[in-house]
Each structure stands twice: as C-alpha cells, then as structure tokens.
Amino acid sequence: xxxxxxxxxxxxxxxxxxxxxxxxxxxxxxxxxxxxxxxxxxxxxxxxxxxxxxxxxxxxxxxxxxxxxxxxxxxxxxxxxxxxxxxxxxxxxxxxxxxxxxxxxxxxxxxxxxxxxxxxxxxxxxxxxxxxxxxxxxxxxxxxxxxxxxxxxxxxxxxxxxxxxxxxxxxxxxxxxxxxxxxxxxxxxxxxxxxxxxxxxxxxxxxxxxxxxxxxxxxxxxxxxxxxxxxxxxxxxxxxxxxxxxxxxxxxxxxxxxxxxxxxxxxxxxxxxxxxxxxxxxxxxxxxxxxxxxxxxxxxxxxxxxxxxxxxxxxxxxx
Amino acid sequence: xxxxxxxxxxxxxxxxxxxxxxxxxxxxxxxxxxxxxxxxxxxxxxxxxxxxxxxxxxxxxxxxxxxxxxxxxxxxxxxxxxxxxxxxxxxxxxxxxxxxxxxxxxxxxxxxxxxxxxxxxxxxxxxxxxxxxxxxxxxxxxxxxxxxxxxxxxxxxxxxxxxxxxxxxxxxxxxxxxxxxxxxxxxxxxxxxxxxxxxxxxxxxxxxxxxxxxxxxxxxxxxxxxxxxxxxxxxxxxxxxxxxxxxxxxxxxxxxxxxxxxxxxxxxxxxxxxxxxxxxxxxxxxxxxxxxxxxxxxxxxxxxxxxxxxxxxxxxxxxxxxxxxxxxxxxxxxxxxxxxxxxxxxxxxxxxxxxxxxxxxxxxxxxxxxxxxxxxxxxxxxxxxxxxxxxxxxxxxxxxxxxxxxxxxxxxxxxxxxxxxxxxxxxxxxxxxxxxxxxxxxxxxxxxxxxxxxxxxxxxxxxxxxxxxx
Numbered sequence: 184x185x186x187x188x189x190x191x192x193x194x195x196x197x198x199x200x201x202x203x204x205x206x207x208x209x210x211x212x213x214x215x216x217x218x219x220x221x222x223x224x225x226x227x228x229x230x231x232x233x234x235x236x237x238x239x240x241x242x243x244x245x246x247x248x249x250x251x252x253x254x255x256x257x258x259x260x261x262x263x264x265x266x267x268x269x270x271x272x273x274x275x276x277x278x279x280x281x282x283x284x285x286x287x288x289x290x291x292x293x294x295x296x297x298x299x300x301x302x303x304x305x306x307x308x309x310x311x312x313x314x315x316x317x318x319x320x321x322x323x324x325x326x327x328x329x330x331x332x333x334x335x336x337x338x339x340x341x342x343x344x345x346x347x348x349x350x351x352x353x354x355x356x357x358x359x360x361x362x363x364x365x366x367x368x369x370x371x372x373x374x375x376x377x378x379x380x381x382x383x384x385x386x387x388x389x390x391x392x393x394x395x396x397x398x399x400x401x402x403x404x405x406x407x408x409x410x411x412x413x414x415x416x417x418x419x420x421x422x423x424x425x426x427x428x429x430x431x432x433x434x435x436x437x438x439x440x441x442x443x444x445x446x447x448x449x450x451x452x453x454x455x456x457x458x459x460x461x462x463x464x465x466x467x468x469x470x471x472x473x474x475x476x477x478x479x480x481x482x483x484x485x486x487x488x489x490x491x492x493x494x495x496x497x498x499x500x501x502x
Numbered sequence: 503x504x505x506x507x508x509x510x511x512x513x514x515x516x517x518x519x520x521x522x523x524x525x526x527x528x529x530x531x532x533x534x535x536x537x538x539x540x541x542x543x544x545x546x547x548x549x550x551x552x553x554x555x556x557x558x559x560x561x562x563x564x565x566x567x568x569x570x571x572x573x574x575x576x577x578x579x580x581x582x583x584x585x586x587x588x589x590x591x592x593x594x595x596x597x598x599x600x601x602x603x604x605x606x607x608x609x610x611x612x613x614x615x616x617x618x619x620x621x622x623x624x625x626x627x628x629x630x631x632x633x634x635x636x637x638x639x640x641x642x643x644x645x646x647x648x649x650x651x652x653x654x655x656x657x658x659x660x661x662x663x664x665x666x667x668x669x670x671x672x673x674x675x676x677x678x679x680x681x682x683x684x685x686x687x688x689x690x691x692x693x694x695x696x697x698x699x700x701x702x703x704x705x706x707x708x709x710x711x712x713x714x715x716x717x718x719x720x721x722x723x724x725x726x727x728x729x730x731x732x733x734x735x736x737x738x739x740x741x742x743x744x745x746x747x748x749x750x751x752x753x754x755x756x757x758x759x760x761x762x763x764x765x766x767x768x769x770x771x772x773x774x775x776x777x778x779x780x781x782x783x784x785x786x787x788x789x790x791x792x793x794x795x796x797x798x799x800x801x802x803x804x805x806x807x808x809x810x811x812x813x814x815x816x817x818x819x820x821x822x823x824x825x826x827x828x829x830x831x832x833x834x835x836x837x838x839x840x841x842x843x844x845x846x847x848x849x850x851x852x853x854x855x856x857x858x859x860x861x862x863x864x865x866x867x868x869x870x871x872x873x874x875x876x877x878x879x880x881x882x883x884x885x886x887x888x889x890x891x892x893x894x895x896x897x898x899x900x901x902x903x904x905x906x907x908x909x910x911x912x913x914x915x916x917x918x919x920x921x922x923x924x925x926x927x928x929x930x931x932x933x934x935x936x937x938x939x940x941x942x943x944x945x946x947x948x949x950x951x952x953x954x955x956x957x958x959x960x961x962x963x964x965x966x967x968x969x970x971x972x
Contacts (some may be wrong), residue, residue: 252964253592256971305894339783358933445724445926447935464589466921467613467964 246473253469264474275477276450277458281362281479284435284454287368288428290422291375298376299383300413307477313384317377324374328441329371332357335442356441360451366439375431379424386417422494426487433483436460455479505807514935539580539594541602542846546573548851550858551580551594552664552839557871563842564862569857595619602851606840608918612652614840615645616968620660621841626852628658628904631860634879636723636907639663639859642836642917650965652743654919665874668906669833671729671822672795672897675815676786677704677710677716684698688899691830692735692819694759697792697870701769704791705949719792722783723760723936724929726794728914729821729832731756738925739916746958747923749951756824758943761936788813793879795904800872804895818899820910834911871896875903882907920965923956 247264249257266273298316302309319327334341337355346353356366394412403411436456439447448455455475461473511851532812542548550566566577567824580601582590587605594600600619614620632640641653643661651657675949676902683703686692691698701718718758721727730736734756740747747753764770785793786806795818796895806814820830839858841851858864865876868887876882882904889969891900916922934941 250964250967250969250971251972252613252617254595254619254891256967358937360933366555445929448643448937450930464592465926467610467921467968468921 184374196360202236202386204242242475247477248474249470251470251473252465252467253463257470260470267471267500268474268478273450273453273458274455277453277455278479280451280453281435281455283364284371285366285429287372288432290368290423291372291379291428292329293311295376295379295424296383296417296421298380299387300409302384303382303387313381317320318382319374322374324437325441327374327439330369331366332442333367357452358448360447360449363447363451367435367442370438370442371432371435380429380484382420382424385416386420386482387413390416390475422490423499429486429490430483433479512574518800524567528632537591538599538826539601540576540599541842541851542576542847545847546575547578547592547601548845548854549601550577550849550854551579551582551591551604553582553605557868557873561859561864561867561873562870563908564867565857565861566854566859569854570864573850576646576671577849600844602842602845602847603854604840604842605664606643606838608661608836608838608913609922611643611645611660611838611840612650612920612965613661615647616965616972618843620851621728621843621848622658622660623662623841623843623852623855624659626841626849626854629664631856632659633908635663635860635877636666636879638834638911638913639666639836639877642913643828643838643840647969650962651742652775653913662689662855663877664708664837664839664859665796665868665945666907667796667834667835667837667874668787668903669725669729670795670818670903670906671792671820671832672816672870673792674788674790675817676783676813677791681706681716685817686819688817688819691828693826693828694730694733694822694824698767698769698820701763702767702789705769709955716791717771718767718786718790719763720784720790721760721763721792721794721897722772722781723932727760728756728912729830729908730760731892732831732912733821733828734824735828737955738928742776743918744958744962746951748954754942754944754947757935757947761939762874764936765939769904770822774926786814797872797874797895800896802938804872813829817897818901818902820905830911831910831912832906833914834906835914872896875900875907879908919958919962920968924961926956927957 184240188210214296233389246257248259248261250260250263251257302313302316314494333339337343337358340353340356342356343353354362394416395408398412411496435454439452439454439457440460443452446457456479459472459475459479462468462475539549539551540581550562550563551696559579562579566579569575570577570693588607588610592605594616595614598822606614606620606695611620637655640662640896640954642660642663644654644657644659645652646654673686675685683700686700698718704716704718705714707713708718731753734752736750736753736756737747741743764772771784779795784790786802788810795816803814803816807816821832828834839855841848841855847850862878863879865878865881868874869876869882869890874884887901887904891899914925919925931941931946935943935946
C-alpha cells in the first residue's frame with residue numbers, strides 16, 4: 184500500500200511544480216507586458232536625454248573641432264580652436280571678467296541670509312517686505328537692465344543722486360573701467376536677492392526650535408547660536424545656492440549686452456558668454472565659439488566637483 | 503541633503519551642457535512657440551521674415567496686399583524683435599527652415615553667399631528698377647565670389663535695399679538764433695577751424711552761475727567720428743580691403759582733433775557728462791549746438807520741436823571737413839531684402855523682394871512716417887523732396903539726406919569684409935584717447951594697427967575657408 188500510493192507530499196510536490204511552471208509562464212507573460220510598459224516609460228526620458236543632451240553635447244564637441252561659420256559646411260581642424268583660445272587675450276580677459284563677477288555670490292548670499300533671518304522674525308510688514316524682495320526675481324531681466332542703465336547714468340542717474348545726498352561724488356559707473364564690473368555685480372545681487380532669501384527663509388524656519396532652547400539653557404550667546412546652529416543647519420541651502428549661482432554667473436550675458444553692448448570701457452564688462460555670442464553670431468566663428476563654450480562648461484564642472492568634495496567634509500542633515 | 507546634492511549636481515551638468523549646446527545656435531528659448539520660418543512649399547506660397555516697427559509692418563502689409571492681388575501669391579509675414587533677428591535667422595538657416603524672403607545685413611552677406619543661402623537676383627531684377635534705386639542701395643548687396651570684391655557695379659546682386667540710411671549732421675536752430683549766430687550753410691561744409699570757433703561760441707554760461715549751460719557739441723566717438731576722420735582724408739582700411747590704414751599721420755591728427763574738442767577746446771560736456779545718453783538728452787533739451795540727425799530721428803525731433811519750441815529746433819547740414827574745398831562725407835547704412843537660394847518659388851520670391859524694396863505706396867508710407875528716405879530716385883528727387891517731404895514735416899535741408907544717399911555716403915568700415923571684428927577692435931580702449939586723454943591718438947593708433955591688421959588677415963582667411971567649404 185505504502186508503495187502503490189504516492190505519498191501525499193510527493194503528489195503535492197508534483198502538482199506544485201506544475202502549478203509553479205504555469206505560474207512562472209503566466210508571470211513571464213504578465214512581466215513581458217509590464218516590462219514593455221516599463222521600457223516605454225523609461226524610453227521617454229532616455230530619448231529626451233539622448234536627443235536634447237547627449238546629441239547636442241556630442242555635436243558641440245565635434246563642432247568645437249571644426250572651422251564652421253554656422254551656415255555652411257564644417258571642416259575638421261582638430262584642436263586648432265583650442266590652441267587659438269589659449270593664445271587669444273580676449274578669451275582670457277573675458278574669462279577673468281566672468282570670474283570677477285562671482286564676487287557677487289558671497290555678497291548676495293550674506294545679504295540674503297541676513298534678510299532671511301530678519302524676515303523670519305515676527306516684524307510688522309513682513310509679508311510686504313518678502314514680496315518687495317521677490318519682485319526683481321520675476322521681473323524681465325531686459326527691462327531691469329535698462330532701468331539700471333538709467334540708474335547708473337553718470338549725470339542724471341538715481342545711484343549717483345542718492346550718493347550725492349550723503350556727500351559722495353559717484354563715478355560714471357558704466358563708462359569707467361574700474362566701476363563697470365562692480366556696477367553689474369550690484370545689479371546682479373539685487374536681482375537675485377529675493378530667490379536666495381526665499382530659500383534661506385525656508386531653511387531658517389526649518390531649524391528645530393529645541394536646538395535654540397537647549398543652547399539658550401546652556402547660556403549660548405546670539406552669535407554662538409547663529410554660528411553653531413543656524414549656519415550649519417542652512418549649509419545645504421548655501422551649498423545649493425553657491426553651486427547654482429556659479430553656474431548662473433558663468434552664463435551672465437543679457438545685462439552685459441544691454442547695458443554695455445560693446446563690452447564696456449576697455450572691454451571691462453565683456454563676459455565669456457558675451458564673447459562666445461559675438462564670435463558665433465557677429466563674427467561667424469561658430470566652431471571657435473563652441474570650443475570656448477565647452478571650455479567654460481568644463482571649468483564650471485570642475486569648480487562644482489571641487490565644491491562637492493569640500494562640502495563632503497561638512498555633510499549635514501536637516502531632516 | 504542627498505536630494506539637495508543631487509539637484510545641485512543635476513543643475514551643474516545641465517548648465518554645462520546647455521552652455522556648450524547653446525553656442526551651436528540650434529535652439530532657442532520657447533522653441534515650441536517660435537513661428538515656422540520655413541519657405542512656402544505650395545506654388546504660390548512665400549514666407550517673409552523681417553524686423554521693424556509698426557510703420558514697417560504697415561508699409562509692408564500695403565505692399566504685400568498689392569503683390570498678392572497682382573500675382574495671386576500668399577505671403578506669410580514673420581516679424582521679430584530687432585535684437586533677436588540675426589540669431590533667429592541663423593538658427594532658421596541651421597535648422598534648414600530658411601524663409602523665402604528675409605532681411606540681411608550687408609556686413610554679413612559674404613558668409614551667407616558662400617554658404618549658398620542667398621539667391622543671385624541679377625536675372626530677376628530689371629535694369630530700369632536698379633537704375634531707379636540709389637547706387638549704394640544695390641552696391642551694398644553686390645558681391646564677386648571669385649575675387650571677394652564688394653560694392654562693384656556689374657557683380658552679382660544678392661539683395662535689394664529695404665532702405666538706405668544717411669547719417670547726417672545737424673544743428674540747433676533755436677540755440678543759434680538765441681546766441682545771434684549765423685546759421686551754417688546747407689551747401690558748403692564748415693572747415694574744422696570754423697566748426698571749433700562756432701562750437702566755442704555755443705559753449706556758454708547763460709545765467710552767469712559759473713556753470714556751462716550750452717555746449718558746442720557732444721559726439722559719441724563710435725558713431726560720430728567717421729565723418730571727421732574721412733573729412734581729413736584718412737580711412738580705416740585700404741581700397742582693396744586688405745590693409746588697415748589707421749596708423750597714418752592724417753588719421754592720428756583727425757582723431758586727436760576729435761578728442762581735443764572735449765579735452766582741449768572744452769566745447770563738449772565733460773567726460774563724466776559725456777555718456778551717449780547724456781549728450782542725446784542734452785541735445786534734446788536744447789543744450790547742444792551740433793549733433794547727428796538721421797531720418798529715423800526726425801519723428802522724435804519734430805515732437806520735441808513742437809513741444810519745446812523755445813529751446814529746440816533743428817536742421818541738417820554737411821559734416822565739417824579739414825580744409826576749405828575738401829569733400830565731405832558720412833556713413834550710409836542699409837538693410838537688405840534677400841531671397842533664399844533654396845526657395846521653392848525663387849522667381850516669385852525675387853518679385854516680392856523687388857516689390858518690398860521699390861513699391862511706391864510702401865515707400866510713401868515709410869517716408870511719410872519718417873522711417874526712411876525713399877529708395878526710388880525718381881520719387882525722392884521729384885514729388886517727395888518738392889511736396890511730400892515738406893508736407894510731412896521733414897526739415898528744410900532734407901535734400902542733404904538725398905545728397906548723402908547719392909554721392910556723399912560711404913559704408914561703415916567693416917561692411918565690405920567677411921567679418922567686422924577688426925573694425926570692432928578699434929573701439930576697445932578708445933576712451934583713453936577721447937575721454938581721459940591718457941593716451942595720444944598717435945600712440946593709440948600705433949598700437950592698434952597690428953592688432954587690427956591681424957584680425958583683418960584672419961577675416962580674409964576665414965572668407966577663403968568659407969568659400970572653399972561652401
């Protein structure tokens with residue numbers, strides 16, 4: 184008996200294997216469908232990435248190694264454009280001007296943090312001030328640049344009129360090589376203040392109150408509380424703003440093209456992107472312009488990687 | 503924190519890629535909102551891309567209505583902002599969406615011709631039509647691809663003028679009357695010495711408060727010095743467009759004389775006050791004696807003269823020359839209307855370009871609204887100068903504009919070369935000569951010439967390469 188009738192376990196095992204096989208088949212079929220859908224969903228961003236990033240990037244790298252006027256055919260010239268770039272004094276001058284504009288980043292961030300700290304307190308007109316500081320962010324850059332151009336007018340400008348009230352004889356901002364870059368930095372800081380302040384405000388308000396209470400109990404001064412609690416806790420926002428501001432600052436163009444369309448006195452305001460644009464569209468040197476743009480892109484990438492490395496040492500969580 | 507880092511890194515990569523990709527000129531912001539610039543495909547469809555103000559649009563709508571009625575064509579107009587036009591056109595060309603008919607700057611023509619973008623209109627425009635357009639209006643668009651020569655009659659014609667723009671000179675009639683000065687002649691140019699003497703008479707402290715209220719002149723070196731340099735017999739470039747000639751004694755003398763108007767003679771507002779906007783505002787406020795007057799200024803100047811007749815009135819005069827008997831000249835600009843070489847309806851497109859350039863009704867609208875002087879010689883020198891121009895409020899000496907268009911006008915240096923980079927370079931550091939006087943004109947020019955020559959040589963090399971590449 185025992186030998187003729189299969190054990191219940193064995194029958195169960197045989198059946199379960201068949202069931203499992205059928206189930207696997209059904210699963211495979213179902214997964215095939217799911218996989219197809221998954222692939223389709225994934226394809227959209229991948230195709231977008233290839234079409235709008237990888238291809239333009241590859242095209243740019245190739246274009247940078249060609250003699251091309253942007254209209255006709257390209258002629259491969261290897262690294263000639265890069266050699267020319269190294270020997271071009273105007274490239275270095277424009278790069279220096281672009282780097283100089285970055286001075287505005289720490290200034291802007293310091294003012295933004297101060298404003299955020301002020302606006303996080305319960306003061307009268309807090310909403311009004313928040314709105315006022317944000318208005319430049321949403322204003323047209325072209326319109327803002329024209330207004331600032333007027334404001335900087337050496338004779339009738341609002342800036343010099345204001346300085347005159349406190350007895351300062353203001354410079355001819357946009358016509359003086361010494362003051363033209365600071366003038367543009369002041370405008371850029373003013374324009375970006377609202378955005379940085381908004382992010383800092385959110386970060387400041389997210390700092391747990393218990394930390395301040397504990398510090399107060401330990402007798403920490405206001406400055407200690409700022410340096411030991413607030414500053415470290417808003418550091419991720421600072422890092423984000425520094426990175427994005429460096430990228431944005433490296434692409435400064437519109438305000439320069441409007442306020443100093445010939446690159447300013449002694450070429451003192453010409454940024455690298457302005458020079459790239461001029462070479463590409465005015466001087467029909469698209470290949471050379473692309474090489475300069477790529478070098479700028481790589482420099483920004485290197486600076487950002489360094490920032491990431493430095494920042495890693497101070498990794499902090501605000502969760 | 504990790505999310506923040508990821509976002510920052512993503513922003514970096516996208517930023518770097520965008521920097522590189524944007525310089526290739528293929529894309530623009532809001533690309534999906536851009537109008538389709540492609541040329542028409544049906545037998546009677548044309549696309550016309552241009553830039554300009556309301557009056558340009560009105561004039562062209564009139565011309566296009568007449569053109570459509572006469573030919574049965576359908577014309578799609580695409581108007582763009584002036585400062586974005588060149589970029590958009592180049593993007594349209596790179597994207598193979600070239601409009602059938604479009605504006606072209608004469609200074610950029612060589613590259614476009616070598617790339618096979620522009621159609622040769624020589625066989626499409628009859629000689630009588632060409633003869634009735636100012637010579638410069640057609641010369642600006644002639645180009646010999648074999649020799650690289652520009653502006654020569656008989657060479658292939660790659661465009662027709664939308665306009666010719668004479669950059670004239672003028673004076674404040676009210677200020678002259680106020681100071682009891684004799685008005686300058688409309689027929690004979692002042693000499694440099696006479697000009698300085700008059701400018702000194704115009705530079706006065708009217709109310710005795712120790713501050714000057716009026717100045718002789720206030721000229722922007724980038725746009726106003728050409729006529730004076732040419733008036734002294736100097737030039738930026740040799741006739742064959744191969745040699746930079748700014749290091750000649752006559753050039754140095756003329757530039758130094760121009761700088762000394764402010765630095766030595768004191769007949770212009772001080773360097774701090776001499777920002778372009780300021781001198782323009784001062785001219786409009788009636789504080790400047792001599793100032794440029796061009797057709798596109800007329801409407802604004804007329805409004806000012808009507809609103810403030812006690813301080814502002816104006817008329818046109820010839821530019822001063824170094825010595826009595828010298829020939830005066832000034833620069834003459836132009837914007838062209840070109841046809842795509844790959845237009846499916848090239849002949850019809852050439853017909854439209856001719857219409858837009860020479861249609862009498864359109865020309866009347868543009869001239870009546872003080873946008874430009876007429877392109878048509880017979881109309882400009884006949885009915886317009888005799889009746890239409892005075893009726894529309896053009897100044898008494900408007901004939902000087904026609905004189906510039908006919909014979910006194912010259913293209914800006916840089917227009918006849920493949921790129922203007924060599925000429926643009928001239929202005930870098932010019933403030934050291936004209937504003938603060940820290941450098942003499944001779945020293946500045948001696949240092950400039952080699953740099954400009956190198957860029958000019960480079961321009962010719964680029965032209966040869968463009969020609970070889972096609």
